[in-house]
Amino acid sequence: MIFFIVQFSRNPTANGVGVDLLKGGIMKIGIPKGLLYCKYHPFLTTFFTKLGCDVVISEDTNKNILDAGVKYCVDEACMPVKIFHGHVASIKDRCDILVIPRIMQLWKNEYICPKFCGLPEMVINSIDNLPPTISEPIYATSQKKLYNWAKAAGKYLGKSNNKVRLAFHSALNAQRDYEEGIFDKGYEVNVALIGHPYNIYDSFSNMNLVKKLNKLGVGIVTGEFTHEDTLRDVAKKLYKKPFWTFTRENYGFAINVAKEKIVDGIIYVSSFNCGPDSIIIELIKNSLPHFPFLILKIDEHTGEAGIDTRIEAFADMLERRTRIESNFSTHG
Numbered sequence: 575m576i577f578f579i580v581q582f583s584r585n586p587t588a589n590g591v592g593v594d595l596l597k598g599g600i601m602k603i604g605i606p607k608g609l610l611y612c613k614y615h616p617f618l619t620t621f622f623t624k625l626g627c628d629v630v631i632s633e634d635t636n637k638n639i640l641d642a643g644v645k646y647c648v649d650e651a652c653m654p655v656k657i658f659h660g661h662v663a664s665i666k667d668r669c670d671i672l673v674i675p676r677i678m679q680l681w682k683n684e685y686i687c688p689k690f691c692g693l694p695e696m697v698i699n700s701i702d703n704l705p706p707t708i709s710e711p712i713y714a715t716s717q718k719k720l721y722n723w724a725k726a727a728g729k730y731l732g733k734s735n736n737k738v739r740l741a742f743h744s745a746l747n748a749q750r751d752y753e754e755g756i757f758d759k760g761y762e763v764n765v766a767l768i769g770h771p772y773n774i775y776d777s778f779s780n781m782n783l784v785k786k787l788n789k790l791g792v793g794i795v796t797g798e799f800t801h802e803d804t805l806r807d808v809a810k811k812l813y814k815k816p817f818w819t820f821t822r823e824n825y826g827f828a829i830n831v832a833k834e835k836i837v838d839g840i841i842y843v844s845s846f847n848c849g850p851d852s853i854i855i856e857l858i859k860n861s862l863p864h865f866p867f868l869i870l871k872i873d874e875h876t877g878e879a880g881i882d883t884r885i886e887a888f889a890d891m892l893e894r895r896t897r898i899e900s901n902f903s904t905h906g
């Protein structure tokens with residue numbers, strides 16, 4: 575994985591628009607702060623900024639964005655996809671061109687969730703009066719493939735090959751310099767926080783879970799600190815290797831962190847209606863039947879009080895297991 579594979583598919587209605595808009599001044603490129611923006615924003619923002627564009631980013635997720643997402647998106651979608659729609663709605667009138675990353679592959683022979691593959695179509699057919707979009711498929715399995723995407727996006731915006739090449743390398747460097755992940759130190763009780771990145775790092779979606787756990791005296795470790803080879807080796811032991819990248823990584827992280835006794839428990843943050851999560855959660859439960867494991871399912875109707883009660887009870891149980899009864903039941 576170069577870091578992520580991007581291939582933007584051009585909205586047919588957008589052909590030639592980039593060059594035309596440039597004639598009128600600095601182009602405003604809108605990037606919604608939803609889904610994998612939390613992971614790949616250094617690349618995207620640096621690339622378009624270095625191309626000389628103004629980058630317009632939506633606000634952090636908030637109630638207005640969630641409400642707009644629920645309004646525009648189909649009911650059956652998971653909450654992160656609804657939230658992405660809300661981010662689009664919040665910036666569509668403030669940009670000349672919208673980026674809707676259609677992220678297909680990060681690693682060879684694996685894919686991202688199908689909802690990513692069809693994300694541009696979902697958005698374009700749900701929200702009226704959108705500006706032209708850059709939405710070509712992104713394949714980030716090699717630098718060359720990612721560069722192909724960059725060339726297509728740059729050409730669309732009327733930029734020279736040389737400018738695109740320089741912007742691309744700056745963007746890659748920005749992504750490589752970006753340090754992601756949480757590895758708390760100094761806590762007596764620690765949990766692995768597992769889930770898709772947008773569920774872990776969007777504090778509005780997960781109702782400030784990270785801060786709440788820290789306040790309860792619970793340290794957090796996320797999967798970015800486990801080597802890719804380890805995640806891959808663990809998943810190989812399954813009867814069939816998971817087809818979806820984040821599913822494989824989450825499974826590998828959960829099993830490794832429990833077996834190596836790096837944490838005292840696992841909290842899995844999952845979106846209601848998430849197909850990949852419904853499989854991997856069962857696999858983790860089957861592989862770790864006696865390890866403390868809390869599943870938090872979130873959607874737009876989830877009440878904060880319910881989340882608070884569950885994490886308090888889980889933290890309390892872990893604390894007792896750690897300090898008082900080393901073999902305390904995982905069921906409380």
Ligand code: SF4
Nearest residue numbers: 652687689845848849
């Ligand atoms: S992996 Fe799950 S949460 Fe993520 S977009 Fe797909 S269905 Fe939604």
